[in-house]
Amino acid sequence: MKNILEVSGLNKSYGDFALQDVTFALPEGCITGFIGVNGAGKTTTLRTLLGLTGKESGDIRIFGMDMSENERQIKERIGIVLDDGGFYEELTLAEMKNAIAPAYSTWCEADFREYMERFSLNPRQTINTLSKGMRAKYALALALSHKARLLIMDEPTSGLDPLVRSQILTVLRDFMARSRPGEEHLPRGVFFSTHITSDLDKIADMLVMIHDGKIVFQEERDALLERWRIVKGDRAKLDMGNRGLFSNLEENAYGFTGITQQPDRVLAVMPDAILERPSIEDIMLAHINSRQAEA
Amino acid sequence: MLYHLIKKDFILVKKYLLMLIGMPALIPLYVGSRPIGNAALIGFMWSAVYTLSMTMQYIFLKESQSPKALALLCASPYPRWLLVAAKYSLFPILHLISCLFFLVESLAIPGLATLPVQAYASVLFANSLFFSFFMPLQYKLGFERVKLLLMLMIVAATWLFPLFLKVSAIRWNPLADIPAWASSIALTAASFAVLAASALVSIRIFVRKDLA
Incomplete structure (x- = not known):
């Protein structure tokens, strides 16, 4: 099985915290959970993957391409869900979409409308009036409307009620299962960080654990649960x-x-x-x- | 893509749009009605600096209130330099708004003096110096640290500019012997050169910045 994302020897330090020689890989076709307690280094790792923070050393390869050399090409194919959405609070959903959508050459307005209807979201609603669950759904709608092949999500289910979490997990399963005609051969994957491990019990194929800035293990969920x-x-x-x-x-x-x-x-x-x-x-x-x- | 980022910045401050449009319209009228020398030039200068600085401050205020939104934009395929370029693109737009308001008012209102082309170019140059100093600081230090400094700069500029005009009229005017059209072109070119240099510094800072 090929890897959709490979991280090797990643180092990054922030005052008294450091990512130390972080190395792991995401096989294609898998939902991979990134687990660890608060402050373990999950968000820092994801931000470094997305180029939001610089790295001191290490290699990041996504879709087989070096992130530092093919950033735009790679980002075109990544759907991003940041913790708490990452939106301008006073914009409407349509205005925020209008700011994000032009960045993607593959943006599909029909897909966006479909997700907005599926999640019962009103494009004229202001973002600061959305509930936490609606924000998470809107973030997913944005992330999934440009034919992304890899979803990278930071704590997408944190603070959500069980019903919304279940709906989001269903969307992720659909994303993995849904290949468009002619795109069946293209790899897909989901990488999401969480400290709510019950979601991963339901959905994850692979698990990567980080603690104190170091990778503790990377293993298939079933093999891990079988061994312990x-x-x-x-x-x-x-x-x-x-x-x-x-x-x-x-x-x-x-x-x-x-x-x-x-x-x-x-x-x-x-x-x-x-x-x-x-x-x-x-x-x-x-x-x-x-x-x-x-x- | 640049157009959408500029549009996004204006949408961020849509609540304050009336005030931001009112400022370039009202300041020249107010200053023009005062019994001071060079009232038209001071009014225009004041209007241009206020319009630019207040609009930029509100935009950076809104961005500082939603730091993750900026992170989301930077995680998308938008190159970081383009986000900085969008902010610098606001400068000619806002300056043009100030110019248009002043021009229309000075032509329509009998009491308000008109200004020569050279004066417009001088204000453009002064405003671009101010903006070019302010922007890299904003990217380096962030909204909270820069806002106090900016307020001090605006207040100081309001007092120092008339003083500068008085002193320069008496002792030294480097543009006095140059034809108006030539000095206007030189000042406009210098303005854009300063802005371009400042943009390069801001891009260098922002590209390396760790985002929230």
């Missing part, structure tokens, strides 16, 4: 020898709950332990806690 297990058991069975099997361990008077990447070994030493499938959030927290413990 939450373990619940009797506290009396814990000893110095088997505590090391767990990345995150919580104990109380009744027992313990831990998370492990070695379920077979855990079952071998604790045959009566209960093993459950974890969520992405459980795995993310396990990584963070084990890194904090190492530090």
Whole structure:
């Protein structure tokens, strides 16, 4: 499988925070979730990808082209959703569209109208009167109306109610499934950062985790969820020898709950332990806690 | 693309449009009615500087209130230099508006003196110096830091310009011996050269700037 986006050795520092040797790749045809706690470096990474902040070193290749040499050509094919939209508050939806649309040679007014109708958005409405959900939908309408092949989104579902989040996830699935006649061979992808990992449980194919400006892992969601297990058991069975099997361990008077990447070994030493499938959030927290413990 | 960015800047300040149009219309009338020397020139100068500075300040105010909107534009295929070029394109438009208002008023209102072509060129040059100094500062320091400085500059210009006219009339006028048409062309060319140099500095600053 080819990669639609490749980042290698990306470094960028801001005062006391730095992206350090950030390297990952997005396979084409995948929805990739970019996870990490607040301040982990998600937004800085996305802004560097989009050329909004400069990089100190590293390479960014999108659609196989070097971003620094083919910026305009690449940006023509990227749909962008920034955290909270990124609009002039006092403009109407039509006015904001009129400011953005001329930047894209492939802008499709029919697509824009279709999305506006689908999301029940009124072009004459002023942006500062939109609810958070409507802003997110409008941002998607703008991002999807110029035949984009890669969507890059920064926290698109943050602060939204479950219904709107579900609608947005449906639009993303449609985007991945919808190939226009004659464009079936062209790669598509979605890369979105979030700290609401439940959305990724539903939709993501790949996951990239960042913490403290460093990439922690990049892995297929199903393989990741398959490898990890939450373990619940009797506290009396814990000893110095088997505590090391767990990345995150919580104990109380009744027992313990831990998370492990070695379920077979855990079952071998604790045959009566209960093993459950974890969520992405459980795995993310396990990584963070084990890194904090190492530090 | 440039046209749409210029249009966007005007739409950003649509709420203040009446005031921004009123200023070039009313200031020459007000100053012209005062018993001061060179009232027409001072009125026109004042009108041109105010119209330009207030419009630009409102545009930068609106942009500072929505920093992510600028980020969205820069993340789109718009090249960053074009966003700066759009702002510089506002200069001739706003200056022309001031000129037209003054010209119409000076022809239509009997009490208001007309100005020679050389005076229009001098004001263009002074205004472009002011604008060329202000714009790179705006890109480097941002709206909040520059607004106080700008206010001081406008107040100082209002007092210093009449003083300058008085002193230069007595002691030194470098354009006195040059034909009016030649000095007008020279001043206009110098204005655009200064603006172009300033635009290059602003583009250099903005292209390297990390956006919110």
